[in-house]
Amino acid sequence: MNPLIIVRIAIRALVRNKMRAALTMLGIIIGVASVIAMVSIGQGAQASVQAQIESMGTNLLFVRAGAQNLGGVRSGTGDTGTNTLTIEDLEAIRREIPSVAMVTPSINTRSQLVVGNLNWNGSLQGVSEEFPGIRKWSIQSGEFFTAADVRIAARVIVLGATIAENLFPGTDPVGQTVRVQNLPFRVSGVLAGKGEDPQGRDQDDIAFAPYTTVQKKVLGSTRVQIGFVSAISPAATYTAQAQVTELLRQRHQLGPNEPNDFTVRNMTDIAEAANETNSIMTLLLGSIAGVSLLVGGIGIMNIMLVSVTERTREIGIRMAIGARSSAVKTQFLIESIVLSLTGGFIGIMLGIVASLLIPMMLGWPTLVSTAAIIGSVIFSAAVGIFFGYYPAQKAASLDPIDALRYE
Amino acid sequence: MSATLTVDQQELHPNMPVFVPQREARPVIELDHIHKVYTMGDVEVHALRGISLTIREGEFIAIMGASGSGKSTMMNIVGCLDRPTRGTYILDGDNVSELSKDARADIRCQKIGFVFQGFNLLSRTSALENVELPMLYAGLDTAERHRRAGEALASVGLEGREDSHPNQLSGGQQQRVAIARSLVNDPALILADEPTGNLDSRTAIEVMEIFQRLNRERGITLILVTHEPDIAQYAKRVVIFKDGKIKKDYAIDDPRDAAEELRLLPPVEEEDDDD
Numbered sequence: 241m242n243p244l245i246i247v248r249i250a251i252r253a254l255v256r257n258k259m260r261a262a263l264t265m266l267g268i269i270i271g272v273a274s275v276i277a278m279v280s281i282g283q284g285a286q287a288s289v290q291a292q293i294e295s296m297g298t299n300l301l302f303v304r305a306g307a308q309n310l311g312g313v314r315s316g317t318g319d320t321g322t323n324t325l326t327i328e329d330l331e332a333i334r335r336e337i338p339s340v341a342m343v344t345p346s347i348n349t350r351s352q353l354v355v356g357n358l359n360w361n362g363s364l365q366g367v368s369e370e371f372p373g374i375r376k377w378s379i380q381s382g383e384f385f386t387a388a389d390v391r392i393a394a395r396v397i398v399l400g401a402t403i404a405e406n407l408f409p410g411t412d413p414v415g416q417t418v419r420v421q422n423l424p425f426r427v428s429g430v431l432a433g434k435g436e437d438p439q440g441r442d443q444d445d446i447a448f449a450p451y452t453t454v455q456k457k458v459l460g461s462t463r464v465q466i467g468f469v470s471a472i473s474p475a476a477t478y479t480a481q482a483q484v485t486e487l488l489r490q491r492h493q494l495g496p497n498e499p500n501d502f503t504v505r506n507m508t509d510i511a512e513a514a515n516e517t518n519s520i521m522t523l524l525l526g527s528i529a530g531v532s533l534l535v536g537g538i539g540i541m542n543i544m545l546v547s548v549t550e551r552t553r554e555i556g557i558r559m560a561i562g563a564r565s566s567a568v569k570t571q572f573l574i575e576s577i578v579l580s581l582t583g584g585f586i587g588i589m590l591g592i593v594a595s596l597l598i599p600m601m602l603g604w605p606t607l608v609s610t611a612a613i614i615g616s617v618i619f620s621a622a623v624g625i626f627f628g629y630y631p632a633q634k635a636a637s638l639d640p641i642d643a644l645r646y647e
Numbered sequence: 648m649s650a651t652l653t654v655d656q657q658e659l660h661p662n663m664p665v666f667v668p669q670r671e672a673r674p675v676i677e678l679d680h681i682h683k684v685y686t687m688g689d690v691e692v693h694a695l696r697g698i699s700l701t702i703r704e705g706e707f708i709a710i711m712g713a714s715g716s717g718k719s720t721m722m723n724i725v726g727c728l729d730r731p732t733r734g735t736y737i738l739d740g741d742n743v744s745e746l747s748k749d750a751r752a753d754i755r756c757q758k759i760g761f762v763f764q765g766f767n768l769l770s771r772t773s774a775l776e777n778v779e780l781p782m783l784y785a786g787l788d789t790a791e792r793h794r795r796a797g798e799a800l801a802s803v804g805l806e807g808r809e810d811s812h813p814n815q816l817s818g819g820q821q822q823r824v825a826i827a828r829s830l831v832n833d834p835a836l837i838l839a840d841e842p843t844g845n846l847d848s849r850t851a852i853e854v855m856e857i858f859q860r861l862n863r864e865r866g867i868t869l870i871l872v873t874h875e876p877d878i879a880q881y882a883k884r885v886v887i888f889k890d891g892k893i894k895k896d897y898a899i900d901d902p903r904d905a906a907e908e909l910r911l912l913p914p915v916e917e918e919d920d921d922d
Contacts, residue, residue, distance in 0.1 A: 245783055256771040557767045560728060561828070562756020562784045564749045641728050644767065 272587025282522025576628025
């Protein structure tokens with residue numbers, strides 16, 4: 241018998257009872273919609289982290305003083321391990337490694353910045369003139385300090401947007417003076433705002449001065465905590481990382497069995513770690529929503545079972561009139577597949593709408609995932625088959641004589 | 648007991664000329680020593696104890712008997728809803744006594760039309776779609792289904808009610824839809840199980856009129872199960888069951904004529920066309 245005719249019979253049977261069909265689909269609709277919404281929240285978070293990381297530059301390397309992850313043994317205060325990185329190391333990297341384009345040390349401190357009767361406690365970083373190029377900062381007004389400023393340890397400062405707004409409300413800070421630890425610094429420029437990082441920290445609450453100035457005039461220390469190195473291209477990142485490691489081992493005169501007393505990491509690795517965290521998050525959200533999809537499937541089975549009992553007489557009529565049991569079984573199976581697939585499609589629509597509304601209402605980034613959509617369609621069809629099979633089997637096994645007598 | 652009594656009724660009813668079963672008419676149903684035993688727990692129930700019966704093409708036969716007489720079991724077997732425990736059943740030339748469930752479903756689809764006491768129409772489904780149902784299972788195409796269903800509805804006087812749902816139809820009209828449904832696949836026989844049981848007496852006569860007309864004009868073989876003796880009087884032959892056996896099998900020389908009776912009944916205002 242033509243399967244298309246059974247599809248038709250099944251659809252007619254569903255249309256005869258629209259209310260029941262709609263209620264049955266509800267579970268699947270909610271399940272699929274929540275899977276899609278949850279996964280798109282997860283993917284959205286992932287994409288925004290990815291974008292942040294890419295905005296820092298995928299060809300970025302971090303060179304950090306001290307060994308990594310040695311159970312805290314080497315990272316105690318006053319330990320020689322944290323003083324292992326020197327300006328000379330960074331200069332050597334800049335000079336000797338061809339795959340390296342730019343280098344800057346980064347010397348971090350917090351400092352009170354004072355302008356007249358206004359003051360602000362912000363992060364002050366000592367960097368080289370190459371810093372904006374490496375970390376992809378752009379200048380909004382004025383200019384970044386120069387190599388000459390670094391060489392002579394000039395008292396110049398470049399302000400992040402947040403600090404500029406707080407210390408110079410309504411006026412242009414460029415050319416004005418900011419006092420840092422009672423030393424006057426000339427503001428040479430203001431940076432363009434970067435907004436919050438993925439952890440919600442304000443990236444603009446920062447000020448930059450030449451590292452020489454910070455070392456000599458603010459901190460009085462030659463310590464370098466971290467150096468940023470920019471490879472000539474994203475593809476050269478790993479080569480650069482290997483060469484930097486090799487060079488630093490030579491310079492630090494480490495024997496073949498001695499561990500590194502510094503750490504070189506690249507942005508790609510960090511991006512991967514961040515991605516992994518977000519994938520776990522997405523998986524978690526998705527599987528919670530998946531449970532509701534499963535519950536929706538059980539709902540379909542429930543209604544189909546009730547429906548088989550309720551429609552016993554109808555089944556009897558169909559069989560008496562000449563429907564084979566296989567036709568009845570196929571009909572019920574198709575009914576549940578149609579229910580779950582239709583529910584699935586409505587769920588996809590709702591899920592997409594939700595994914596579009598969430599950024600507007602909650603401010604979370606979302607990214608509708610094709611994989612989640614395809615997965616939901618397959619899953620809802622599977623739910624229809626899996627949970628429809630038993631009721632269909634039950635309908636097909638009815639005896640027409642008993643079924644016709646059923647009241 | 649199993650004698651076949653097909654009486655030439657031409658002399659008795661000169662006004663009924665169209666179809667008269669001949670003595671030599673082809674047998675549609677041949678039952679030979681049919682037994683049916685149900686096992687309920689440890690108890691064996693002999694529902695049928697060796698039934699032999701031949702029904703020829705164009706017959707209109709009423710089957711009577713008290714409940715428990717075996718007539719329902721007999722109808723289930725004749726309708727290929729059930730199989731005999733022993734004995735042979737030849738329907739329209741084919742031995743159907745040992746067919747599988749699916750093969751019997753196909754036989755029911757092609758050769759048997761059912762009319763039930765409770766009408767058994769699909770609810771929330773138009774009269775036309777109800778009538779189309781057996782043709783869906785027979786695999787006919789849409790155009791053919793529409794044409795035949797329309798014709799069948801017209802032949803039972805329901806032209807214009809194609810789109811009505813069962814709950815918009817009176818009992819008599821619903822039973823007529825059911826009769827139309829039983830006709831559409833051109834079955835070898837129509838089995839009517841207490842078709843007037845849920846109807847008032849006037850509507851019952853109307854339904855019997857349709858049966859008599861189908862039998863007379865189209866030569867359709869009809870088996871009518873009833874426990875009402877006066878309904879049985881519309882048939883041309885009566886078989887009475889008792890205790891799983893045929894107790895009586897006789898021809899009715901002068902069956903009631905439903906069309907004539909309807910003419911003589913006082914006309915009633917059409918009760919069923921204003922819903």
